Amino acid sequence: xxxxxxxxxxxxxxxxxxxxxxxxxxxxxxxxxxxxxxxxxxxxxxxxxxxxxxxxxxxxxxxxxxxxxxxxxxxxxxxxxxxxxxxxxxxxxxxxxxxxxxxxxxxxxxxxxxxxxxxxxxxxxxxxxxxxxxxxxxxxxxxxxxxxxxxxxxxxxxxxxxxxxxxxxxxxxxxxxxxxxxxxxxxxxxxxxxxxxxxxxxxxxxxxxxxxxxxxxxxxxxxxxxxxxxxxxxxxxxxxxxxxxxxxxxxxxxxxxxxxxxxxxxxxxxxxxxxxxxxxxxxxxxxxxxxxxxxxxxxxxxxxxxxxxxxxxxxxxxxxxxxxxxxxxxx
Numbered sequence: 001x002x003x004x005x006x007x008x009x010x011x012x013x014x015x016x017x018x019x020x021x022x023x024x025x026x027x028x029x030x031x032x033x034x035x036x037x038x039x040x041x042x043x044x045x046x047x048x049x050x051x052x053x054x055x056x057x058x059x060x061x062x063x064x065x066x067x068x069x070x071x072x073x074x075x076x077x078x079x080x081x082x083x084x085x086x087x088x089x090x091x092x093x094x095x096x097x098x099x100x101x102x103x104x105x106x107x108x109x110x111x112x113x114x115x116x117x118x119x120x121x122x123x124x125x126x127x128x129x130x131x132x133x134x135x136x137x138x139x140x141x142x143x144x145x146x147x148x149x150x151x152x153x154x155x156x157x158x159x160x161x162x163x164x165x166x167x168x169x170x171x172x173x174x175x176x177x178x179x180x181x182x183x184x185x186x187x188x189x190x191x192x193x194x195x196x197x198x199x200x201x202x203x204x205x206x207x208x209x210x211x212x213x214x215x216x217x218x219x220x221x222x223x224x225x226x227x228x229x230x231x232x233x234x235x236x237x238x239x240x241x242x243x244x245x246x247x248x249x250x251x252x253x254x255x256x257x258x259x260x261x262x263x264x265x266x267x268x269x270x271x272x273x274x275x276x277x278x279x280x281x282x283x284x285x286x287x288x289x290x291x292x293x294x295x296x297x298x299x300x301x302x303x304x305x306x307x308x309x310x311x312x313x314x315x316x317x318x319x320x321x322x323x324x325x326x327x328x329x330x331x
Contacts, residue, residue: 012082021063021080022184029057029183030190035125037190039139044182047143048174056179060187068184072201074169077181081152089177091185092147092169095201096136103134105207109214118211123193138196144171148178265305271297 030037045053059065059079066086068077073095078086096104107130108114117124131138140146147169149155159172174182189195194204243250271294 015059015062015064015081016084018062018064018066018080022065022068022077023063024057024060024183024187026061029187034190034193036123036139036193036196037186040182040186040189043140043143043146044179044186047146047182048179052174052176052179055176056174057183059176059180060183065180065184068181070185070188070195070198072198072203074199075181075185077177077184079150079177079180081177083152087150087152087177089150089181090148090169091178091181092149093140093199094145094147095199098201100134100136101202101207101210104130104136105210105214107133108211115211115215119208119215121194121208123196138200143174147171148174150175150177152177 029041032038048056059081064080066078066080068075073093075091077089079089080086108118111130114124114127114130127138137145148171149159149167149169151167152175155173155175155178156167158175159167159170192204194207197204197207274290274294274297
């Protein structure tokens, strides 16, 4: 007879290894210049106990997270511990209603400095000044504002009275698996700070598009209209062959290249780039930035035209040196 297996397996001292897990590299989690990630790290340190922060960071560095996803209002991760199956960990945020986001975008568009930095894919350090007048926050200020859950026994044991049989994210005590997911989120924020907008209900790229539309409408009211059209009749509607059919000739310029004539002349609309960008974001500057740039562009353009006028004619017009030598030999 085979010996009976023990009913209770021995508890592992170390978490089960994960191949190809999501991990944080050696060194700092986020550089000091990544203020969004640093702000989230300060909140983590306030929310969890020291020992669990250490274990959570160790889990994050070892790559114990099998997968992690960032969706509207939450971070969800599968963190492998000492059990056979990974624990499902969720960090949730209160989202802002869509109609309220319209007010947020309107406020951003009115503030030229906010709009300029956001359109340049930069999250201003004083971004909370946009949300505060509306009674909102982009980043949570206190740990009780962050809800979380984990399927581990540790989290259930400490938050079970409030969690019930089917746990939901609550503002309870953090376990090491929640800390692990939080550290991974911090590292992601260091390179993608706009991810915080998604946690509040608005995808970062969508926010930029809404802000850009607001700026265009504001410019139209002021008499500034877009210079370039996205679609040009007779050009944008020309059918294009699939890449597979023209891959062999993809880099060939073709004979038509020699007939292209690009005269150096002023654009039909003066300063089109400045008109497209709109008003200067520096409203209290000691000098008008747009006017200064316009003057610089005019000086550079005038200099370029003079250089073009002083250049000798092209070889096709005067005849090349090779052609002159051939004619001399024939004579």
